[in-house]
Amino acid sequence: MEKSTVLESVMREFRALAAIPRPSGHEKAVSDYLLAHLQEMGLEVVQDERGNIIADLAATPGRENAPRVILQGHMDMVCVAAPGVSYDPLQDAIELLEEGDMLRAKGTSLGADDGIGVAIILHILRHVTEHGPVRAIFTVDEERGMTGAIHLEEKYLQDAQYLINCDSENLDELCVGSAGGVDLTFSRTMKLVAAPGKSAWQVAVGGLQGGHSGEEIGTGRANALRLLSLTLAGLQEAGISFALASLAGGKAKNAIASEAAAVIVTEASEEKLREALQGEEAKFRRTYSVTEPSLSLSLAKALPVQQVIAADDAANLLRILRLFHTGIYQMSALTPGMVETSANLGVVHMEGAEIDIDFYPRSSVEGKLFEFCCMAKDLAELTGFSLHIGTIAPSWDEDKANPLAEVIAEAFERRMGKPMKVETIHAGLECGWFYRKNPQMKFVSVGVTTHDIHSPKESLDLPTVEPLVDILSAALKKLAEH
Structure with missing residues (x-):
């Protein structure tokens, strides 16, 4: 497929992540990469003791008093290979294969969960033009135990009004609640x-x-x-x-x-x-x-x-x-x-x-x-x-009426010409832990369309990448006007 400028930019970020082995519990290399990458972009960046990355983008002039918005994703991935495929998740990069409008990996999981969410956030931090204060939070160990979210200091959540998690699996679905779990x-x-x-x-x-x-x-x-x-x-x-x-x-x-x-x-x-x-x-x-x-x-x-x-x-x-x-x-x-x-x-x-x-x-x-x-x-x-x-991961209680959900749904309908589905999912998301730390903050989860995550058949619908970038950019602009 012929790539748009936006898609190519996001794919550059994703390719860089795919080249770094990052199974849960082994995120030092990718955390160090994100630290250096965000510093090079001119952001104020913190790497906490767990390896979580917190980066602040200053508001565009005149929007300094707008509410802070957090864009959040996780840097680790589930690493699995098809039978007979030689793959060392601690050493081997993910080999990407483009098949028309679909992106896959050669014999392994793709890591679009949540590498594509991280890549989209990185693109937005570099290219968004109208916004209030924006904070990016990239957590470790989401897939194995959510220990990054569990141990994230509350101060990084207390001064924000909205959090957009970028770890969902369908472009047309707006998640406003998720399940808890226990190891x-x-x-x-x-x-x-x-x-x-x-x-x-x-x-x-x-x-x-x-x-x-x-x-x-x-x-x-x-x-x-x-x-x-x-x-x-x-x-x-x-x-x-x-x-x-x-x-x-x-x-x-x-x-x-x-x-x-x-x-x-x-x-x-x-x-x-x-x-x-x-x-x-x-x-x-x-x-x-x-x-x-x-x-x-x-x-x-x-x-x-x-x-x-x-x-x-x-x-x-x-x-x-x-x-x-x-x-x-x-x-x-x-x-x-x-x-x-x-x-x-x-x-x-x-x-x-x-x-x-x-x-x-x-x-x-x-x-x-x-x-x-x-x-x-x-x-x-x-x-x-x-x-x-293990520690019981809290559920994130459904909140369909929150104003952040309304802003995202409106931006989706303007971009796609149809209503967005608003729902609660059975999968677990880090929003449950963030909600526990700051129940006054409003949350949603969005994502591009992916299939068969956590398996060697994992794939990503490339045409859903640019629309999500547009929707998030429009939402940041709208929230900065409040």
Whole structure:
């Protein structure tokens, strides 16, 4: 596609970010880059001890008394790769691919969540011409635990009246509320015993769509970790006895697991194993015929193993994986068609005898998160796991009538010639933490249109970039007139 001047400017910023590895928890390089980049632009910049960046742009002359507006995004990204793609998220840049009006990455997640939001803010800071005082806040670790937002000093929020978060996924949707969530991590040291002198096989689940556990949780997509645990139960029901040597899968707590694999040791023949797996695959295909057309179960010869998990510990591991609720838990009673509460079995990581399981419930009703915490304690006690309960991330209560939302919606309708959808989303946003620090401030979240975030299929609709820049620029001008 032929790029406009605005799009090319934003893409220059995005390409620079894509060249910097920035998985959650490893943002020093990108934070240092933003610090230097914003200083070069002539802004007053602070890098706090967490790596958050706070940059102030002075008002245009005559607008000094206008209310301060914060433009906010996060600098980290979820780093995942397609099966078979060699990718080190701590070392490798994101390789960008333009296909017509679509931007993708070569075999990995794109990082448009929230790299494109950061790039748009950087462009606006450099090129906006009519505005009051503007503050840009770029946070760290949004995807993993929102620790950047949690630890951001309140003083950076107290002197502002409006905050525009640039981390939403659809140009025509204006977000005025979001869900909260809580990290639940189950851990256990497995008892290992000598492996029986039998054949080792890898049983794997693949071909699933995966996706963001907030945005796509209501689409009925399958979770690979749950399917793997059910597959192994199916082998046992088919009369196949085995010892479990290892089990792992998933990429991130907030990504629906798209692949998982286990190594088992058994005396069953390859023919009998394949027959049982074909039966399980047929069952899953009937269940997920619409949402998972590429679902597959595979069997491959594994290297010999010296140790396996003791039978009781293996049984409890498979038991807890089957007991976890994955997907929608309850729909909203207030907003028809919206998910109120959900949960995602995100990651199982095993190293030696140590195993960790990341489970992530979300809800716009905080009490439901407390219910999940109680449920998790019971599951841990029943299966011999220890449990770490993270800080409950607050929801951001719906506020459709706020004046900032009206300004953004009016700017959208003038630019696009149609009304903007105003809604609350099930995904979590940092606005919940900012609202807790300054409940008097008015918030919205906007974004360009992206697809399949947190997955190797992530893509960005390039024609939605310039309209968002125009809308934000118009809103800054309008707010400066108040």
